[in-house]
């Protein structure tokens with residue numbers, strides 16, 4: 469039996485995944501800081517006992533180098549997570565990004581209070597990482613009855629690693645997809661690469677559920693709309709009035725924070 473759950477926590481309402489296979493557990497993104505990561509790893513351990521009936525070894529994968537997705541890594545490492553799958557780009561940039569982002573989190577008014585739980589020294593946020601072999605190679609690991617592929621794409625950031633659960637029709641997209649708020653386009657974004665990446669996600673023919681970096685899980689229709697939005701912005705970049713809209717999934721969704729959503733069992737693939 470396999471369990472796929474999403475924990476959504478503040479600050480930044482970031483989504484972190486917990487995939488529990490029969491002999492390994494994978495955490496997707498370590499979250500914004502120590503307390504979120506601590507909740508994440510404790511929940512992963514509980515789920516492992518409930519689902520697999522044993523204490524699975526836990527690995528982690530980081531989708532991209534924005535602080536809310538990886539500042540919890542050192543806490544996971546302290547709790548025994550030894551393997552962090554990342555893109556080559558993340559491996560090369562981790563240190564510089566941590567230095568710059570820690571300063572930004574401390575000075576931004578909306579995160580200044582939260583920053584008190586972060587270390588003074590950005591080096592304390594760093595972990596030893598395992599770069600995914602070749603970009604776009606679709607490197608695969610087996611968690612036990614659950615095959616997981618890593619694809620290194622890009623566009624939202626210099627490298628966006630997506631996690632594809634081939635047997636379950638689920639893809640964790642990082643911030644290549646965002647629900648409930650406009651996709652965040654920073655100086656490290658490339659709209660043409662972003663469009664190409666969303667086309668690749670749509671080429672995963674088994675995929676029916678896409679878990680965005682922020683917001684509730686979305687379907688293929690949502691992805692098509694977001695692709696059109698980003699492609700439109702790409703073509704109209706000279707027009708400063710053009711902005712990406714916030715798209716929401718139709719229907720009633722629990723948007724409370726923190727929240728936990730079980731996607732599988734009960735997912736389309738089962």
Ligand SMILES: [Zn+2]
Nearest residue numbers: 532534624643
């Ligand atoms: Zn991001």
Ligand SMILES: [Zn+2]
Nearest residue numbers: 534536643681
């Ligand atoms: Zn994000």
